[in-house]
Amino acid sequence: MLSIISGKIVSELDKSFIQTNGISSLDLMENAALSFCDWYYGQFPYIDQSMYIFCGPGNNGGDGLAIARLLSGSVEKITVIYFTEGEHCSKDYQSNFHRLPRNVEKIHYQDVDLDINNSDIIVDCIFGVGINRPVEGIYKEAIEKLNGIVANKISVDIPSGIPADTMLVGEAFQADFTITFQFPKLSLLFPEHAKYTGHIKILDIGISNDYLEKFADQKFFVEEEDIPPLHMSFHNFSHKGDFGKVLLLGGSTGKVGAILLASKAALRTGSGLVSGLIPNEERVILQIAIPEVMVYTFEDFESLNEFDAIGIGPGWGEDVDISFLEKLLCSYSNPVVIDADGLNALSRNSQLLDSIPKNSILTPHLKEFERLVGACKNHIERLEKARKFSVRYGIYLVLKGAFTCISCPDGDQYFNSTGNKYMATAGSGDVLTGMITSFLGQGYSSFNAVICGVYHHGLAGELASKKLRRGLIASDIIQKIPETFRLMGID
Secondary structure, three states: OEEOOOHHHHHHHHHHHHHHHOOOHHHHHHHHHHHHHHHHHHHOOOOOOEEEEEEOOOHHHHHHHHHHHHHOOOOOEEEEEEOOOHHHOOHHHHHHHHOOOOOEEEEEHHHOOOOOOOOOEEEEEOOOOOOOOOOOHHHHHHHHHHHOOOOEEEEEOOOOOOOOOOOOOOOOOOOOEEEEEOOOOHHHHOHHHHHHHOEEEEEOOOOOHHHHHHHOOOEEEEOHHHOHHHOOOOOOOOOOOOOOEEEEEOOOOOOHHHHHHHHHHHHHHOOOEEEEEOOHHHHHHHHHHOOOOEEEOHHHOOOOOOOOEEEEOOOOOOOOOHHHHHHHHHHOOOOEEEOHHHHHHHHHOHHHHHHOOOOOEEOOOHHHHHHHHOOOOOHHHHHHHHHHHHHHHOOEEEEOOOOOEEEOOOOOEEEEOOOOHHHOOOOHHHHHHHHHHHHHHOOOOHHHHHHHHHHHHHHHHHHHHHHHHHHOOHHHHHHHHHHHHHHOOOO
């Protein structure tokens, strides 16, 4: 898992890595520029384009100058637009400026005519992660003008104007792509910054994650390579009991589809036996729709401890039997998964929060989360409240959305790298509930279950949306769950 480093100590990280490995800061800058160029060749294979690289006076500008030099033999026309004379710029900026070849045109911003076509490339290297105040003066003017131009726009490391760890104040460059190095900067993961970041790509510049961990602050980014080691393995003599017996609880009249989706997702995720606990009048719908699912009503149980995992809430409705929920939470011996109307019931009956079994998993979207903890003024406050909530109650909290954040009882937070906007559709959360419950029932720890569930869910959505795009529905996500296992070589 990639450690997410605070922007305040990135320079400290760079200096330490440079000293430890016996390289220069210019070498590290060259690594970043080379990684950018490799990505660029794959994304923009055409050479008959004009590229305009806007370089601020610091090392972010130095990155841009190195990129200009390395691409000068491949891109038809490259123009560097600078803002400050060399003696007022960083040393690495000055070194790279002097290394520019003659075929790279160099123009001061005050002398440039921004006659840029919509097929041209604008590369933003004005400010990097070190900015800690709103952009102003000539830089603000440039960013505002560039935001009004239609072209292919790329930010290097972070869109200029956005601080690395906090909320944007004022103006920032609006990128189509943000190419960041080694790890995502925290502010790139805030929903408030989505219109500035565009597509985010993380490039390797040779700093190992073992080295990053020395500077980590309990925040991590989950990637594909992290997932296979978290999975359990089964053998040829494994039977359905080994793959877990799970129960999905909810599905009030008219909302049984939520339990249907969760149940089918649990089956596709590998559960050996899935049951639905729903109102009696809805049982025929579930039995016909998914014959593999056993169906129970609320009158059928004295104890639910025969199940390896329970998912609570999808489609349960507003008239939740609070006494039943309280009895379940107090008597069930394993962690549970709580979503949707189960969460809403908790928000209306906060005295039940202390009864939730330790290491349980709550999966709210942003509005459901605020019903639990109160309004949040921005995502920074939301993340901090999520962290404190998880520590306070000893549970895992899945704050759903782009870069879903999983807060853990020990205070660590993990940001997911899969999923896309097409998954914002009714029932997608019910699918996730079924998947996480399935992993719990198969014997996964709560941590492994929630990390794997969220990652596979997002990947299944990505796969389903390749052809369906805005036409994606929750059932399509379910159909792609088995393919996520195949793609990662998980048996």
